[in-house]
Amino acid sequence: MVSFEHFTIEDGIPIYLQIARHIKQGVVARGIQDGDEMPSRRMLSALLGVNPNTVQKAYRLLEEEGIIESRAGAISYVTLTETKIEQVRKELLENDTQSFVNAMQKMGVSKGEALSLIERLWK
Incomplete structure (x- = not known):
């Protein structure tokens, strides 16, 4: 599962963009691989102490960019080439x-x- 262990929220940048950037940085650093499972939206919102809609917005952005894909049951996976x-x-x-x-x-x-x-x- 994709880790958010070292993720910290910064002031002045929308949180959903920070979440998306964290994923992108992990992809580039090869710490996040094709097929890795993303935390559920509820789990990640609880972990980060943010509104679930914020996580949903980040996931939607990553889906639009072709970085993650949601499957049955709303489980999301990283999809990379x-x-x-x-x-x-x-x-x-x-x-x-x-x-x-x-x-x-x-x-x-x-x-x-x-x-x-x-x-x-x-x-």
């Missing part, structure tokens, strides 16, 4: 990079300074 994993990876990379670029631009950091920072911190 290598193409889908690569697509999710590119999406996360682009979104995170755009957030970084936006933050640097707001602080008046030049492209050269930002690239120097990346070079220095890359390990």
